[in-house]
C-alpha cells in the first residue's frame with residue numbers, strides 16, 4: 001500500500017500536512033549535503049554556484065511513486081539515494097564532476113515527516129562519494145510522491161564526452177555494476193516465496209536488492225575516463241544493449257560486445273536468477289538477460305582509443321570493440337550502425353521494466 005493510499009492513521013505520526021513549509025524545511029535542510037562550490041546556498045531566492053569552467057553540465061530526472069519506486073519496497077532513504085545516483089551519473093557520464101543538485105518534491109499531505117527526513121538522508125548518502133550538495137528546490141502538496149532532481153556538473157576544463165564520438169578501432173569499456181538492479185527488482189517482483197528467509201540470506205541476493213534500492217554508480221570513473229581520452233560515453237540507465245545501441249547510432253558505428261559469459265557479473269547474477277526460476281539453464285539465461293538488458297545500475301559505458309587501454313581508470317574493463325558498419329565482420333547488420341554480441345546481431349529489449357521476472 002502506498003503512502004497516498006494509507007488510511008488516516010495513528011495520530012502519533014507527524015505528517016507533512018501538519019507542518020508549514022518553513023517548519024518542514026527547518027527539519028530537512030540541516031540533513032542535506034552542502035555544496036562546496038556554492039557561495040550562496042539554500043535560504044535565498046536562488047543559490048549561486050561558482051564553476052571554474054564556464055561550461056556547466058545540466059540534466060534532470062524525475063521519480064514518480066508507482067512508476068519508478070514503490071514505498072513498500074524502498075524507504076525514503078533508498079529513494080533519495082537513487083534520485084541522487086541517477087542524476088550524478090548523468091553529469092559524470094559527460095566527463096563532469098557533479099557539484100550540485102536541485103530537488104523538487106511533491107508529497108501527499110499524509111506523507112510521514114519521517115519519510116521526508118529519510119529522503120534528505122538518502123540524498124546525502126548518494127552525494128557522499130562525489131562531494132556534491134543540495135543547493136535548493138521546492139516543496140509542494142500533490143496526489144502522489146514525485147521527486148524531481150536537477151544536477152549541475154563542472155567540466156573542469158574537460159571536453160564534454162558525447163554519445164557521438166565513438167570511432168572504428170576504439171575499445172568499448174564499462175565501469176560499475178551490470179544487471180544487479182534488475183535482479184533486485186525481479187526478486188522483489190517475485191514476492192513472498194522467493195523472498196523467504198533462506199533466500200534473503202544469500203549474499204548475492206542482498207547485493208542485488210541493495211543495488212536496486214540505492215545504486216552506487218562508479219561516479220569517479222566518468223571524469224577519469226574523459227581524462228583517459230574517452231571518445232564517447234553515457235551511463236547505462238536502460239540496459240547495456242539498448243544504451244550501446246544509442247552510442248552506435250549516434251556515432252554511426254557498430255559496437256561488438258564480448259560474450260557476456262566471460263563477465264564476472266554472472267557469478268553474482270546466476271545464483272540470484274536461480275531463486276527466481278530454479279537453478280539450471282533457465283537461471284543462466286535469466287542472468288544473461290539481466291546483464292544485457294537490465295537498467296538502473298548507472299555504470300559508465302564508454303569508447304576509447306585502443307592505444308589508451310593501458311591507462312584505463314580503476315574499475316574500467318574492456319567489454320567490446322567498435323567496428324565500421326562496412327567492416328566485413330559487421331556484415332550481419334547490413335552496413336548499418338547497431339550492436340553485435342560476440343559477432344552476432346544483438347536483440348535490444350524494450351527496457352529494464354519490461355522483462356522483470358521473465
Ligand SMILES: [Mg+2]
Nearest residue numbers: 090234235237
Ligand atoms: Mg544518462
